[in-house]
Amino acid sequence: MTAQAQAKPTLVIAGAEPSASVLPADIRVSGLAKTFGGAKIFADVSFALPRGEATAIVGANGTGKSTLLRCLIGLIQADAGSVQVLGTEVVGGTSPALRAMRAQMGLVSQKHNLVPRLSVLSNVVQGLLGKHPGIRHWSQSFAPATSREAAITALEKVGLAHLASRRADRLSGGQSQRVAIARALVGRPNILIADEPTASLDPAAGEDVMELFFSLARQEGVTVIFISHNIDHALEYGDRILGLADGTMQLDTRASTLSVKDLRGLYD
Numbered sequence: 001m002t003a004q005a006q007a008k009p010t011l012v013i014a015g016a017e018p019s020a021s022v023l024p025a026d027i028r029v030s031g032l033a034k035t036f037g038g039a040k041i042f043a044d045v046s047f048a049l050p051r052g053e054a055t056a057i058v059g060a061n062g063t064g065k066s067t068l069l070r071c072l073i074g075l076i077q078a079d080a081g082s083v084q085v086l087g088t089e090v091v092g093g094t095s096p097a098l099r100a101m102r103a104q105m106g107l108v109s110q111k112h113n114l115v116p117r118l119s120v121l122s123n124v125v126q127g128l129l130g131k132h133p134g135i136r137h138w139s140q141s142f143a144p145a146t147s148r149e150a151a152i153t154a155l156e157k158v159g160l161a162h163l164a165s166r167r168a169d170r171l172s173g174g175q176s177q178r179v180a181i182a183r184a185l186v187g188r189p190n191i192l193i194a195d196e197p198t199a200s201l202d203p204a205a206g207e208d209v210m211e212l213f214f215s216l217a218r219q220e221g222v223t224v225i226f227i228s229h230n231i232d233h234a235l236e237y238g239d240r241i242l243g244l245a246d247g248t249m250q251l252d253t254r255a256s257t258l259s260v261k262d263l264r265g266l267y268d
């Protein structure tokens, strides 16, 4: 299959895999559309993500990958369509319903988003705020012992328990991203969402973070959806690839059936 052929509408198979509609899905998107100020970002986007699978979203800059993730989390409202996450309808969902849904998710972003002046342990404790809103989970010193212990366990999983008391702004980029992974995992989420988790890391640190992130996600049986500009990462770590181009989902297929060359077609 050539790169050019893969990205052309004749090969669009979004939503067409029989398995996508029959497997239990943690995320179901149907007919999703989003505009900003009248400019179409994407329309008619449909897919289903089976439980326990990792899905990579790929596509050129500005095609709407982050916007799509934000619509899934309910941080921005789609203009049309439906998004069901763990049984909750996100489009038009109430704030309490969206908060309860997000409490079952872990988020990792490219900028780590740690609170710089707080300790590593407090940052990880804050990963429990979705499940336990309120001041007790702002800092490890207010948190109940069970939460502190959960945070230490999460730090052990990413190999950083020995840095629990270090301030977050005294970490390297790779260490920060590991702490962000611990924070995402501490609440035992059902879904992990990562927006370019290695974008700010050098290649070796990026590789380490991807290995760690996916080995932990697989151990926990978590459904993962991640954006990557690294085609090798998308193919290596994604069970499935979603490709956005020209305002539609041009690609929705198993990673094992694709090559680097196929995916480059999305960037032409």
Ligand SMILES: Nc1ncnc2c1ncn2[C@@H]1O[C@H](COP(=O)(O)OP(=O)(O)OP(=O)(O)O)[C@@H](O)[C@H]1O
Pocket: 036, 037, 041, 059, 060, 061, 062, 063, 064, 065, 066, 067, 068
């Ligand atoms: N809040 C917003 N208001 C207006 N336009 C926005 C907003 N957020 C994103 N956009 C626009 O929507 C388009 C898609 O942006 P988005 O960040 O989703 O793309 P992306 O595929 O994630 O890009 P990249 O790969 O560069 O991160 C861009 O043209 C962007 O400028």
